[in-house]
Amino acid sequence: MTNIRRSMLFIPGNNPGMLQSADVFDSDSVIFDLEDSVAIDEKASARILVKELFSSIEMSCERIVRINPYDTPFYASDIEAMRQLDIDMILLPKASVESIKDLDQKLIKTNINIMVLIETALGVEQVFEILNASKRCKGLMLGGEDLCVDLNCIRTKKGDELLYARYRVVNASKALSKFAIDTPYTDTFDEEGLKNDTLFSKSIGFDGKASINPRQVHCINEIFNPTLDEINHAKRVLEAKEMALKEGKGVFSLDGKMVDLPIIKRAEKVIELALKLGLMKGTS
Amino acid sequence: MKLLKPSKAGTYESNDIYIMLFPNDDEIRIELESIVLETYGKQIKKVMMDTLNDHNIENVLVKAIDKGALDYTIRARVITAINRGVSND
Numbered sequence: 001m002t003n004i005r006r007s008m009l010f011i012p013g014n015n016p017g018m019l020q021s022a023d024v025f026d027s028d029s030v031i032f033d034l035e036d037s038v039a040i041d042e043k044a045s046a047r048i049l050v051k052e053l054f055s056s057i058e059m060s061c062e063r064i065v066r067i068n069p070y071d072t073p074f075y076a077s078d079i080e081a082m083r084q085l086d087i088d089m090i091l092l093p094k095a096s097v098e099s100i101k102d103l104d105q106k107l108i109k110t111n112i113n114i115m116v117l118i119e120t121a122l123g124v125e126q127v128f129e130i131l132n133a134s135k136r137c138k139g140l141m142l143g144g145e146d147l148c149v150d151l152n153c154i155r156t157k158k159g160d161e162l163l164y165a166r167y168r169v170v171n172a173s174k175a176l177s178k179f180a181i182d183t184p185y186t187d188t189f190d191e192e193g194l195k196n197d198t199l200f201s202k203s204i205g206f207d208g209k210a211s212i213n214p215r216q217v218h219c220i221n222e223i224f225n226p227t228l229d230e231i232n233h234a235k236r237v238l239e240a241k242e243m244a245l246k247e248g249k250g251v252f253s254l255d256g257k258m259v260d261l262p263i264i265k266r267a268e269k270v271i272e273l274a275l276k277l278g279l280m281k282g283t284s
Numbered sequence: 285m286k287l288l289k290p291s292k293a294g295t296y297e298s299n300d301i302y303i304m305l306f307p308n309d310d311e312i313r314i315e316l317e318s319i320v321l322e323t324y325g326k327q328i329k330k331v332m333m334d335t336l337n338d339h340n341i342e343n344v345l346v347k348a349i350d351k352g353a354l355d356y357t358i359r360a361r362v363i364t365a366i367n368r369g370v371s372n373d
Contacts (some may be wrong), residue, residue: 016357017299045293045364052360 004028005062005208006224006274008141008181010038013046013065019053020060025214026221028175029062034078035093043074047081064115066091068098079106083105092145093117097126097133104134112136115181119143121150124165128172131133139179141210142169145186155186155191159200170205182206188213198223223256225277226270234267234274241267285342291369294353301331301353303332303365308345312336318350331355335362341370 007029011018013034022030030238032053038046050065065087067078071094082090084107094202095116103114114136118127131137144162146154155161164181173180182201186192198220201209208219226234237254240265243259244252274280285308294302298329314329328350336344336356353361 015297016353017297020299020354020356034320042368045360048367049357049360052363056354120369207309 004273005139005178005179005181007208007220008064008210009217010037010066010096010184010210010212013050014038014042015270016049019049019058020057023059025217025274027061027211027214027217028208028221029064029088030059031064031066031091031210033066035066044077047074047078051085054087062089063087064089064091066093066117069094070096070102076106077232079103083107083110083112087112089108089113089115091115091117091141093143094120095123095130096120097129097139098129100133100137104136107136115140116135117143118141118165118169119146119150121147123147124168127169128175131172131176131178133224137178139181139207140169140173141181142166142183144183147183157185157187157197159197166201166204166206174205179207180205184210184212185216186212191219194219195223225279226274230270231274234270237263237267238271285366285370286313287341287366287369288356288372289369291365291372293364293368296349296351298351298364299353299357300351301328301358301361302349302351303361305369306345306347307369308343310343312342312344312346314346314348316346316350317350319352320350321326327355328353328358331358332362335359336366339363339366341366344369 005028008029008031009025009273010031010033013024013032013267032050034046065082067090068074091175092100092114095118100114100116114134116130116137118124118140131140142165143153147165148161154159170180185197187193192217193264201222208224211220237259240252240254240259287305290306292304294300296302314332316325316329318325318328332346
């Protein structure tokens with residue numbers, strides 16, 4: 001497993017057919033959901049099913065479990081069951097400073113990391129403190145639906161109502177060198193809308209996007225892949241850097257533009273991602 | 285452990301199994317309907333029996349309708365039904 005997180009697919013925790021196929025949808029990470037997609041009466045049933053799944057089926061994708069929120073009666077039992085399993089992360093819904101500190105304590109003596117779901121107005125305002133409250137916390141996801149309920153506004157396809165939250169959570173996560181995943185696009189039949197929404201996510205710094213249907217994964221992965229132009233440009237930047245070093249130049253230019261450290265760092269990131277994704281063949 | 289009341293778990297959806305447990309005076313008895321009964325009936329019954337034994341459940345009648353569940357699902361649904369049947373909630 002790598003730390004590439006272009007796509008994160010939600011799978012309902014009480015659906016055996018979906019659970020056992022989770023690894024075949026090409027999603028970099030899969031979120032096994034014990035929260036919203038599971039009926040109240042089936043919470044324990046889903047917990048047992050997910051536990052048995054991980055005990056018997058190996059998966060190559062990153063395995064994340066979304067537990068129930070801190071203030072529900074299911075929270076403690078979810079953690080107790082999940083801490084025994086070979087999973088990568090727990091996704092903590094409606095995260096707050098108090099809840100992430102509690103979860104961190106409950107995960108002592110495990111290798112399980114935490115990802116927070118920022119989906120309340122208070123969570124958006126406290127996002128930096130929440131991310132910084134636990135060393136186990138590796139990143140966040142923005143939850144647009146619940147946030148809109150909290151904001152008392154309508155969730156639209158254009159997403160203007162989420163602009164402030166999107167910019168704020170990306171900035172906080174990057175300030176702390178953690179990853180940021182954007183909220184899912186909920187109309188699973190609107191491919192054009194998904195494409196535009198994902199392009200916007202990428203353009204403002206999100207590392208990936210959540211999906212609620214396997215058919216969304218390919219589009220999201222394609223958009224978060226570095227393009228051929230980006231890869232070729234990055235290669236030329238790094239070649240020019242090598243040349244400048246040999247010639248003893250501190251500063252150099254490419255295509256008439258000065259190349260400085262941020263451009264070199266960006267080029268290195270593009271090449272690293274392209275290598276991990278196997279996209280480097282035939283790019284010269 | 286003793287089953288206190290009838291209980292059920294699972295669904296009739298594809299890849300799932302619907303399990304019903306009933307207190308029974310005799311030993312464990314399993315009645316299975318399955319879309320793959322001929323090929324996997326014996327294995328499905330074994331998984332159910334092993335799971336009941338693991339939880340020290342005796343004297344139970346199991347009625348199961350299988351829709352192509354894998355072993356992990358069979359185990360999970362039996363465990364859920366046991367938990368529901370041994371609890372007074």
